Amino acid sequence: MSFRNRPWQRLRTDKAGLTGLVIVTAFFLLAAAVWAGFLGESWSEAGGGRWESAGAQHWFGTNVLGQDIFLRSVYSVRTAFEIGLVVSVLSTVIGAVLGAAAGWYSNTWVDGTIQWMKGVLDSIPFYLFVAAVAFALQGVYWAMHIAMIATFWTTTGRLVRAEVLKIKSQEFVLAARAIGLPGPLILIRHVLPNTAHILLIQSSMVFVAAIKAEVVLSFLGLGVQDGVSWGLMLAESTQEILAGHFNNFLSASLMLFILLLGFNLLADALQDAFDPRQAAL
């Protein structure tokens, strides 16, 4: 078995991790079905009666407008994945590039500038910053995404910088330098690929954080503007619970709980699988 295959081997034997993978895959398939137009298209139609109970026609019942709660919950999976994917991919890319640059050019003005940027962004309370950016860019569809990407890259950047600092003093890098390869080429071809495990784990964690942040922002009215999300459903439910109608609240919070549980199990398993200390055992 090759060295590269060992983490995947460990992942396959991690039952909790596999459970997480199954949950995430199931949700991803739901999101794909919505993207493809097979499911949830009529989430905004108010075809039912007010606060109908769960039944054959409306699996999770209806909300105050008579909209189908199941369809809205399912459509919200797409919202969650869309935000999770966009934010995790872009913030990981930015974090990787800036973190690698800071690590490679450590103790230079490049490193100083990037570290200063990270320090400034990290010093602002997260939700306050995200809310401020979302508010300032109101009307812009990508406002929430931009706000999250602007803050989530810093942790990835810090981790990658530390890893690059470690890698750049290893022998294979010194050898590459010795034969005259240019620095940026060494960084891209030989150093960055060795941070892949960090990027994989970190992107899964950012994915979860982005979904949670979206729910909070949508709950506060600063998130999704045209569409539906679990955050909006939870916001709606605050008025319904008082009247004894829990379907919106239960379906949104359960879906969110299961997806986050799946991602957390998967992220933990990935972390264990790629941990060098585990590899040594």
Place this chain on the structure above:
Amino acid sequence: MRHFIRILFIFLAVLPLAACDRPAEDPGPAVTYSVYRHSMDGAPTSTDPAQASHIYANFLAVNLYDTLYRYKYLARPYQLEPNLAEGLPQVSADGLIYTIRIKPGVHFIDDPAFPDGKGRVVRAEDFVYSIKRHFDPKTRAQGAWLWQGKIVGLDSWKENGSNYDQEIPGLKALDDRTLQIQLIKPFPQLTHTLAQGFSAIVSREAVDYYGPEFPIRPVGSGPYRLVSFNSASAVLVRNERFREEPFSLEAEGYDPVSHGHLALDRLEGRVPPFSDRIEIEFITEDAARWNAFLAGELDFVKVPVSQFDQVLQQREPPALKPAFAEKYNLLANLESGFVHTDFNMDDPRIGYHPDPRQNARNQALRCAIIKAFDWQKRNEVFYYGIGQVFAGIIPPAAPEFDQKQDQAAIIRDLAGARKLLGDNDWSADNLPVLEYGFSSSVTERQMFEQFRSFMGEMGYPPEKIRPLTFATYGDYARAFLNREVMLITTGWTMDYPDAENTVQLFYGPNSSPGSNSANYNNPEFNRLYRSSSGMQASDMRTAMYRHMNQLVIDDCATISGISRRLILLWSRKLAALPDRSFVGGYFFRFASVDAAEPESRGAGQ
């Protein structure tokens, strides 16, 4: 000897205890202390009458300060009643000069703002000063629109730099107790404006003394004075120097049939204010407010719509379930206003268009949207089906409301809507994108989604109906005042019981940033408004208002409207009619709670 020492020891031990004892005092008559605990679903940020632009601020303004007039407590339709004024104004034959005498010997509360801390007598000059403040940019007042362009010299006083020492020809104190207001043109609603919180009377000494702190340091002559005020609560206590005017059921418009169950008769002849202390809780969260009321922590609540099912036995007429009826009184009044969705007529995609053919198509599109709107469902979902839907812009609370108004504008007609679109070459492909504005709240969003659903049933592609959201109502208002919003959903609460106050919402010269947010501009309507606005109430004026109403309906300028029904509950131990319509808050002085011992009601706080 040992016995003696023991007795001496006991004596010495008991002596200090005996010293603590005092002869029994005559407790005198039992001192009672009545506290009325009111709740509001919003919070004011200022007690300054210049900022009394909403009902919450108005509640404080009319209780901490005096206005010249108020409305009779119980009479419906609403009737004006002198408050600080001695009587109704004397009006010249041409309707241009109003002369008002104010009551003698009315004092501001004692406050360090005055020499020796003693409140001085309220003078006519104080009223002049108070109105001038609205026209002083430094005050950032919100009530100037009431008198703008109406009082001789007032607007130019502002243009000339708002110098308080400069006299205004149309706003004069003839002596300490006599006021004279000279109008540019007849304005029969002037007296109503003098019953609003905006017109409450402040003293110049207090404004100067407290400066920027004046909004939280009220110094008035109203029935109450402020003890504490923050974003969560306000505490008012009785103004001991408030003028003594015995309460008369007859003078306040008492009707035994309507008011017999309110236990108001026990108040006859007593001198208001009846409560020693008023504790107002500002609780915006419905659940928290409702739970506090059920727990007995509040005497009054506006019932959240989500609780109507739990509270009401029947909808029409609204009646309480027995469990609630045992403990609470009910008031189920229509609001003195309405909710409507205006088309921005200034937007060529939906409103006026220079090309007559396109202009006609736009009108057809607006009319189709109105036909596709389901008022019955809107009422059912958001107002528990007990709001009153009406056609046009004159709501049921206005005396000029027409019971016989044609209802076609509020009856859903999907077939008619589709036909109208087809006849005017509108199809799913060429229909414009509709931008529906709202401030970002759950209910507003749900209203938008319902609107989109209604239009979808007509055949309007849902993706062509987009939300235009704003974080706060202030941002939203700024956008529609800048004519940036295509569909504007908003509410209007009447300032006084006269339909002039609602038809002015569609008067061309009042276009945004004025109150005409639809930017409706119909020359015939404008002409009628100009002619009627100076007329006293009469059948002719009513007919003119109704004609204007029909013009707005025919032009399909607004999707209108509904007057919400408020369900108000209050404890049976509270003898009051807590009506918040029009200048809400005047009832505080008449609210009487069964008095309790001070200790048990937190009087020591």
